[in-house]
Amino acid sequence: MGGFGIDFGTANTVVGQPDAGIVLDEPSVMLTRANEPYRAIRVGKEARELIGRTPAGFATVRPMRDGVIVDLESARAYIGAIIRKVTDRWQRWMRPRAVIAVPAGATTLERRALLEVAHEAGLRKVAVLPEPVSGALGSGVNPVEPRAHLVVDVGGGTSEITGFCFGGVLTHRSCRVAGDELTLALYQHLRAEHQIVVGELTAEDIKVGMHGQDDPSLVVEGRDAATGRARLVTLDTAEIMDALRPTTTEIVHTLTSCLEDLPAQAVGDVMAEGVLAIGGGSLLRGFTMLLEEAFGFPVKQSERPLTCVAEGATAALSQPDVVAAYGYY
Ligand SMILES: Nc1ncnc2c1ncn2[C@@H]1O[C@H](COP(=O)(O)OP(=O)(O)OP(=O)(O)O)[C@@H](O)[C@H]1O
Structure with a gap:
């Protein structure tokens, strides 16, 4: 079974393949020339190295914002370059399938833009799957079983919490404050x-x-x-933890505000199993402890919080029931 499971995150792009595991895990950064803004000269690690030291005439661009496309042309150039990096000519000719993870709060327009760009980049039969569902699947959770699961995802640009059960979403909240804002708060504190x-x-x-x-x-x-x-x-x-406290408090406040929507029976499931934390931002020192205090539930960190979303998207290639329940074509 071929194809790709992809997480085009604000901070990192991760691509998995069913037989090969994670085949690309690089920063979502693209280097362009100022006079040719829609041609990727370098993508990923090589482009990130130039952030803060970009010479005149070049620009480093982050083509994804808050996990979705903001500028269609930049995204076309970036996604095309990533697909070329993970495929050879023969594979591109075959037009591989893909499951792409998107934030659970992405709008219909944002999902359609991603689908369109992915098709143009040479992928066929592309499905988009909510990141929390994908991250749960990649962490060993079965998202279509009749039990409620609560997943916290703190990425680079977005923090989200999603409760889901048996193929449907029970509750969802998100805010555009996450890992990047924590970095900014630290920078401002030092200054x-x-x-x-x-x-x-x-x-x-x-x-x-x-x-x-x-x-x-x-x-x-x-x-x-x-x-x-x-x-x-x-x-x-x-x-440093104190300096980051206002930002972490804002994230935790948004995440806990979803509890009022969670049906009582679902609360029991979450109590027993714990909240699953995914996304690189959840690795911040002391963050899961803050979450546990605020939720009153145990919080379990995914074993691979930075790659579980792409791993789940890859696993979904062979689980049509999960894509049928939560995905969009
Ligand atoms: N050990 C760590 N401690 C604190 N933060 C971390 C750690 N490792 C990674 N991060 C942060 O995690 C963020 C990236 O996480 P991730 O790759 O899950 O985001 P993303 O999927 O690209 O973003 P989004 O989901 O918002 O689109 C960055 O802000 C990075 O600084």
Whole structure:
């Protein structure tokens, strides 16, 4: 059974294949020339390296915003380049099938735009599947069984919570505050409290690096905001967590607001099984603990929070019942 399971995320693009597993996992970034904005010169890791150091005449573009297409032409160039990266001429001639994950809150127009661009890029029989359903499937959950599941997805651009059961959605909330806003909050904190300016990539590395780190302090190198000279500062991870608190609170507040829609019987299922946390943003140090306190439910982190959505989309290629229940063509 061929085809691709794809997660075109705001931050990362992940592509899986039934027999090969994850075949591409790269940042959703495209390098273009300023005078040719719709031709991808580089995509993924090579393009991300140039964020914050893009020479004149070039531009680094993030073609997906909040998990959906914002600019059709950029998305065409980007999605076409990704498909060319994972296929050879023969496969493109055969026009492979695909299941593409989209945010559960994507509008009909946003889903149609993605389907159209995917067809143009050479895919056929494309289905779109809500990311939480796909992430649950990729984490070993059966989304069509008669039990309720609650999935929290904190990505780069969007945080979503979706309750579903037996092929139907019970509740859904989302906000456009997620991992990227946390990086921005950290950048602003460093500038305001330590008068140090760091690049976007460094701010993200600091945030990601706190995960699983035992050392309560970390050293950061940046540019002094006043003199412009290089400077080192030692930061306390507890201080960073505090600085990120308003942003994490906003995310947690949106996520917990869905509880009032959850039928009592479904609450019992979620109590027994726990809330499933997926998406890279859910890896933020201390985040699942904050969620548990706010929900009053156990929260289980997916084993592979960054790739489970693409893994689920790949698994859905051979599970037509899941696509029929939750997907769109
Ligand atoms: N260990 C970590 N700690 C904190 N944040 C992390 C960690 N690892 C990744 N992230 C963050 O996760 C985000 C990317 O997650 P993911 O790849 O799931 O998003 P996406 O699917 O591309 O975005 P979206 O779902 O919004 O379209 C980035 O903001 C990244 O900084």
